[in-house]
Amino acid sequence: MSDPTSAEADAADDEPAEDAPAVPDVELPSEAFDAVLDALADREPGKPVRFEGFSAAPDEGDGYVFAAGDRPKTMGEGELHEALAERAAAVTDWYVFERVVGEFGPRRAFLRWIEDADGETVATRYAALAEGIERAWGELRITATVTDRGERRYDVRHADDAGVPVDELDAYEDPLDARDLVTFDEQGRYRPLKTAPSLAGGWAFPDLGPRDLYETVETIYPATVANWHREREGELDVTHWRETMERQSGIYGVVKTWDRGEGYEHVNWVAEACCDDSQCLKRREWQYDDETDLDVDGGDGAFPCREPCSVVVSAARKWTRLESEQPRTYEFDLTPSEKEQVEAIIDAVADGRTDEIREADTKEGANRYRTRFLRAKLFDDEGNLGGVPTEPDEE
Amino acid sequence: MQSLVIVAHGSHLNPESSAPTYDHADTIRATGAFDEVRTGFWKEEPHFREVLRTVEGDEVYVVPLFISEGYFTEQVIPRELRLAGWDVSEWDSDGLSADQATLVAEDIDREVHYCGPVGTHRAMTDVIVRRAESVTNDADVGEGFGLAVVGHGTERNENSAKAIEYHADRIAERDRFDEVKALYMDEEPEVDDLPEHFESDDVVLVPLFIADGYHTQEDIPEDVGLCEDHTEGYDVPETVDGTRIWYAGAVGTEPLMADVVLERAADAGADLGTALDDVRETTRVATGD
Known part of the structure; x- marks a missing residue:
């Protein structure tokens, strides 16, 4: 499940293009080094743990075989630490995806997609993460960054709030808090469909780890990552x-x-x-x-x-x-403007625009006064348009 | 890795419908008994059809947050979860005794333990009593009180009445309340005539529903006479024809419901550690002193 990338790609990256963003300095955290030692303890000699551009394996004794490029080198734990610390970006990248993110397909694929981990080198990604990688998911804006210990941090918010300082938004930490953010739209109306484009803004999850990012997205747009993942694998049912x-x-x-x-x-x-x-x-x-x-x-x-x-x-x-009803012919008279007004009212309701039509804007067919006038003129006491009953025998 | 999936009805119209499902899921998460706790719905998302693909674990327990065995637990949920080879005989139930069936869910090609609904579990009896304690704010309520357990009648589902009678009988056997009656919304004995069925001056009315909604917030309060129109609201207790009625609202909103969800999973083989004791303790009604 690790993502070995060729040594050539790594070497090529040693000479970044002039305008490429700088690769940040990363320290090797002890938990990442310990995780590597744990992984090596489970391996046979000759079965290396692969990182981008190098690998490490246990040797026949208490030491390790470290291989970068063409010359494997046998070394003890201290020297291995030194070698890995020099390549802390690649080691922390391994640690994030193999130990923090884990194997679960949708979560892993989503978090790798965010930083294009299957397409870009560690150096390129870490440089981009240092600047902040932005991704859209529905109405969400996700910004991924990396700390100086190689940890991923994510900010999730409504796309409309991109660029707004966090202290101007309601900040959350627990992914499950997102349940309350998706229940009502900005006007306080219940949202029966979570993927409707009516997500209210004004909040942020400014500092999530990888798993919590996945859970937050899963809470806001349930099962969308799982279905997206199946589609990418060519297995969408x-x-x-x-x-x-x-x-x-x-x-x-x-x-x-x-x-x-x-x-x-x-x-x-x-x-x-x-x-x-x-x-x-x-x-x-x-x-x-x-x-x-x-x-x-x-x-x-x-x-x-x-x-x-x-x-x-x-x-x-x-x-x-x-639709099981049969059409009937009803006869009543409308002026041309009244016909167009009926069309305007249908359009306004269908497009959810009724709230946008100003109270005194009588140029709009779906204006409330215009519509009330139409009702006063055309409805009889029973509410029949043009005085024509819906059922013929009601006459 | 052990996963719990709570499946419930949900609603396109009423945000309160899924609230108890989320609350009980949170209570169970806090115990740490499961590596993950997911929720799935018929009318909300993730839908029954897609909830299993969000589940990571290899030991998956599906518990329906429904009151009785019937259309949803026997037809809709197994079909939508795509439980291969499901037949209601898998449960070998008399309408009250469904425990669990282990079947491959075709959506994920893994086995899941499909449990009986919470409403028919014996532990549900304790939730009804706990609900009475909550609404009266008295951990010892019983003496001088009647208890009415209310649900749909057989009109929609014959097992609905069975579950109500089952719990009413079990509570009556405990001799805790002066009287215990099962009442129904669409058959005799009807909840509309509640004061006629009780001699006690105080009666706790517990509707056997999962969530608050039309039936518990509009139908029953108006039918019983707690209010002319539900929009007016009512007091707890409210006096109707000389009987003080303590209306409890949907039993499914009682925090102890989380215990029944856990019991269902435990009966199906889930390893819960101390979670059952933890939930009983954390959802307890404070003693009045």
């Missing part, structure tokens, strides 16, 4: 619309009747309504079925959506009932 609806039972069993073998336009409408990037930050990978792609865009999110979620299934249940 996508369950398409039809299969998902076929699986439903109980009060949701009715949704399977919405697919009548007459096309999938209704599913295009569902995806446009619920899964657009303006509504959910997951990138929709599910389609109508494994042979039929939907016609609407799946979005650009970093993490995939692998099947219709519970919000979509619940809404689909409602639409299944509503």
Whole structure:
């Protein structure tokens, strides 16, 4: 699981490009050295622990074989310490990923991705970490840094708060505190979908270790790292619309009747309504079925959506009932502006813009006074548009 | 590495629905008995379908935070967790005795221990009593008091009434309360007529629900007559037809519920160390003096 990189790459890095950021000085912490000794104690002679550009193995006796480049050298513990301390960046990098981060696939892949540990050398990464590496994940801004002991530290906050001094934000340490940050949007409304682009800002986790970073992201956007990881491994299990609806039972069993073998336009409408990037930050990978792609865009999110979620299934249940109705012809008169106003109201609600329309801005069709005027003019005492009853026999 | 996964219903509409799940998960985390404690939901995230892929451990215990055996524990959860070869006969239950089944979860290709719901565990009886202690703020409550255990009737699920009767009978056998009755929302004896079913002047009403929501905050208070409209609120106790009713709200919000989650995992083979004792101690009601 270690990431041996060729000695050549290491050597090439000894002469950094002129404008490359400086590689920070790193001390070798005792816990990292002890971890190396523990790892060596578990090895057979000739089975080295590999670091970027060098390796160490136990010898046949009490000593070690240290190999950098082409000449292995036998040495005692003191000399090994000296050799590793000279290469503290590579040793601490090994320690972070092999001992702190650990093997769990999603966590390891995510933390390595943040600093491009599978693409860049230790020197390049440590130089970049010294400046701060920024990554986006949904609405999050993650900034990774490294201490002078080679430890990774992470700042997580809303992307809108990038650059805001930490003391102007509510600072947190415990990843589970993020549960309270994701429950309500900025207007205090409950967020039923954690990947909706409605995460409130004003907070930061300014100084997390690797595991706590992973847990914080997992709390804010549950299972997104696991699904992203599966996708990178080519193992994302996508369950398409039809299969998902076929699986439903109980009060949701009715949704399977919405697919009548007459096309999938209704599913295009569902995806446009619920899964657009303006509504959910997951990138929709599910389609109508494994042979039929939907016609609407799946979005650009970093993490995939692998099947219709519970919000979509619940809404689909409602639409299944509503869409079983037959259209009727209703007749009532609207002025051209009134027709456009009805369209403006639908647009404003669908785009969540009603709160942005100013109280006295009567140029806006979805303005409250304009809408109240329309209701006063066109509704009868029973609330029927144009005085036309919904059911014909109500007349 | 030992992992606990608590699975619960959750809600698209009500943030209180998942609150007890998180609270009990936190209580159990604090004991250190599990290397990780995860939560998964039917209506929130991570969904049942995706929670197992967030789990790292190789000994995985899944405990449903549900009141009774039925549609969710027998059909929805095993299906959504993708438990290979699941059949309700795996539990060999009479509606109250589901303990655990060990099956491969296809999502992660590892075995998980799928436990019976918390609501039917014998330890749940103690949580109902503890709830009565909490709402009366009296660790010795019993003498001079009646206790009503309330739930759905059989209309939605025949096992729902079984769980309520089971716990009411067990509490009655302890001779702690002057009277113990099982009452229902949609069948006789109905909770609407609570004062008619009790001779005691004081009655603690404990709804057997996991979370506070529509049933416990609107339905039952209005049906019992604690208030005309739930938006008005009510006192604890509130006097209705001469009976002082101590309305406890959902039993699932009682901190001792964490103990039942642990009991379920222990019955399925989890190694808990001193966690059971720790939870019983930390969730205790202070004695009144």
